[in-house]
Amino acid sequence: MANGNGSGGNGGLKLRERFAEAGSRIRNSQTWGSIFRPGSPFRAGYSDSPRNRSYVIMNNVLYHLHPVKVKRHGVRLSYTLCLGGLSFFLFILLTITGIFLMFYYTPSAEAAYADVQALSTSVTFGGLVRNLHRWGAHFMVITVFLHMSRVFYHGAYKPPREFNWVIGVILLLLTLLLSFTGYLLPWDQLALWAVTVGGNMAGFTPVFGDQVTFALLGGVEISGATLLRFYVLHVLFLPFIIVIFMAVHFWRVRKDGGISGPL
Amino acid sequence: MRSANAKAKAQGVPVEAILADMAGLPPPGAAPALAPTGTNGTAAAPAPAAAPAAVPAGPPEGVRTQRLLTVVQAKAIQQVKAEPTDKVNVWPHLLAIEFVALLVVTAVLIVISVVINAPLLEAANFNLTPNPSKAPWYFLGLQELLSYFDPMIAGVLIPGLIGLVGLMAIPYIDRNPSVRPADRKLAIMMFTFFLMGAATLVIIGSFFRGPGFNFTYPWSDGVFFDDLKDWLE
Numbered sequence: 001m002a003n004g005n006g007s008g009g010n011g012g013l014k015l016r017e018r019f020a021e022a023g024s025r026i027r028n029s030q031t032w033g034s035i036f037r038p039g040s041p042f043r044a045g046y047s048d049s050p051r052n053r054s055y056v057i058m059n060n061v062l063y064h065l066h067p068v069k070v071k072r073h074g075v076r077l078s079y080t081l082c083l084g085g086l087s088f089f090l091f092i093l094l095t096i097t098g099i100f101l102m103f104y105y106t107p108s109a110e111a112a113y114a115d116v117q118a119l120s121t122s123v124t125f126g127g128l129v130r131n132l133h134r135w136g137a138h139f140m141v142i143t144v145f146l147h148m149s150r151v152f153y154h155g156a157y158k159p160p161r162e163f164n165w166v167i168g169v170i171l172l173l174l175t176l177l178l179s180f181t182g183y184l185l186p187w188d189q190l191a192l193w194a195v196t197v198g199g200n201m202a203g204f205t206p207v208f209g210d211q212v213t214f215a216l217l218g219g220v221e222i223s224g225a226t227l228l229r230f231y232v233l234h235v236l237f238l239p240f241i242i243v244i245f246m247a248v249h250f251w252r253v254r255k256d257g258g259i260s261g262p263l
Numbered sequence: 264m265r266s267a268n269a270k271a272k273a274q275g276v277p278v279e280a281i282l283a284d285m286a287g288l289p290p291p292g293a294a295p296a297l298a299p300t301g302t303n304g305t306a307a308a309p310a311p312a313a314a315p316a317a318v319p320a321g322p323p324e325g326v327r328t329q330r331l332l333t334v335v336q337a338k339a340i341q342q343v344k345a346e347p348t349d350k351v352n353v354w355p356h357l358l359a360i361e362f363v364a365l366l367v368v369t370a371v372l373i374v375i376s377v378v379i380n381a382p383l384l385e386a387a388n389f390n391l392t393p394n395p396s397k398a399p400w401y402f403l404g405l406q407e408l409l410s411y412f413d414p415m416i417a418g419v420l421i422p423g424l425i426g427l428v429g430l431m432a433i434p435y436i437d438r439n440p441s442v443r444p445a446d447r448k449l450a451i452m453m454f455t456f457f458l459m460g461a462a463t464l465v466i467i468g469s470f471f472r473g474p475g476f477n478f479t480y481p482w483s484d485g486v487f488f489d490d491l492k493d494w495l496e
Contacts (some may be wrong), residue, residue, distance in 0.1 A: 056354040066357065069350040075357045082364040089365050093372075113386040120383065131376035138490075139372065141401050152433070152454050155442035162434035169430045176401060183399050190489045192387035197398040201405060204418035222389075263442055 065250060067258060074259035079154075083147035087175075088246065090140040097133040098235065105185070107231035109224035112187035137179050144175045156260035164252040167245055174242040181234040187227060195230075196222060380493040394474045395487055403468030404461050410476055425457075 026032055027044040036043040039055020046052060054068045073079055104123055105115045119126040148168060151157060157165035184195040199222065203213040218225035253259070351357075398406045408417035437450050444451060473479030473487045486495050 053352040053354050066353045069352055070357055072349040072351050075351060077360055082361060085361050086364060086368055116383060128376055131381045132372060134381035135375050136372055149458060157434040165434050166431045180399055186383055187387045189384040189387060189393055190382055193393055193396040194399050197396050198402055201418045204414040206419060
């Protein structure tokens with residue numbers, strides 16, 4: 001080290017060594033060790049052992065959704081096509097993009113349309129995020145529907161999983177309601193008249209038809225009150241409900257014996 | 264030592280008496296000098312070996328020394344019996360697949376979002392009803408049914424009874440325990456008919472319905488499906 005920075009390849013090697021040394025000092029520090037729990041692949045001295053493979057799952061709050069081990073046929077892509085997991089992932093993606101959109105949107109009949117227009121033209125990445133939110137929502141309806149079909153064809157609703165299928169149907173309904181309430185928010189001709197048609201369908205409910213329409217629209221016909229109502233349902237009420245049902249759904253998957261099958 | 268404590272509690276006599284009993288010694292009242300050694304743990308070690316000898320003496324008639332706390336049934340919601348199955352570690356085998364699936368969907372979604380803009384028509388106008396007026400695409404199957412049946416049937420009975428209640432009731436109606444496709448031909452056939460029927464109705468409602476919700480051909484009359492307006496123009 002007496003001659004400082006060397007020149008040529010020799011100096012490069014020393015620089016690399018120094019980086020390696022600094023890296024290992026950081027990994028061995030108390031701070032780093034306090035962030036990554038035992039078994040984390042980022043922790044110093046991680047080795048690929050069965051014990052550490054278990055710790056990766058057990059010691060991580062996010063991965064803990066999974067068991068440590070699953071049946072071998074369950075990890076085949078062709079068995080589940082990841083449809084349930086992708087539905088959940090799309091829900092998270094929609095939450096993130098949705099929070100972004102909430103910064104630029106006012107749920108009033110006067111401002112909503114102009115806000116959405118400004119979002120597409122004058123907000124950085126605003127148009128892209130709105131597109132992601134819209135197409136992601138359509139994707140989620142499709143993946144939830146395909147997930148349900150996959151579960152049916154595998155007979156995965158049979159005992160002891162009957163009730164988890166019922167929760168799944170409720171999740172499908174909540175997904176459709178989330179999509180439907182979001183449909184009105186741009187407050188353009190497409191939104192207004194699609195929700196008019198959908199709202200009319202709800203009015204055909206026997207006995208309580210008028211009351212259902214009134215509760216859904218916040219009046220006898222669509223107005224600014226409907227927009228506020230759909231907004232609150234879309235960004236707060238329905239996500240709150242669907243998260244509760246999702247938690248029960250995932251918990252029951254584990255409690256009912258993990259993934260179904262093999263056929 | 265612990266078993267001696269439990270036994271003493273069950274019989275209502277001092278621990279020393281039980282310990283002495285287990286060690287095959289006379290009760291502490293007869294030999295008080297021995298009692299302290301019985302409690303300090305050194306004398307407790309040989310106790311299990313000596314216990315069988317003390318069994319015939321046993322507890323008094325009618326006194327139970329064990330209690331049944333609960334019976335865990337195999338049909339509880341937790342699967343209690345562990346069958347030997349071929350299992351693999353979630354990390355890395357499952358997490359790697361899930362991560363790739365997540366990246367692929369994100370990439371596809373970003374490409375679609377860059378290429379196709381979400382629709383935004385003119386501002387909402389209560390005095391201008393577009394022709395045709397269509398519901399969101401996943402309800403277009405129902406709107407299609409509305410053009411065949413009475414609203415009560417198409418708007419309530421079919422989606423409510425068949426769509427929701429019927430779907431939820433499937434596990435309770437289908438009592439066939441087998442999951443092999445060969446054993447459940449009827450169930451698979453019925454569900455496939457349901458899926459195909461729903462998909463057909465949605466496709467007709469989306470692409471084959473024009474002004475006045477009359478039947479049109481998309482290749483000759485154009486597509487009346489505003490969700491993909493940006494892409495179709």
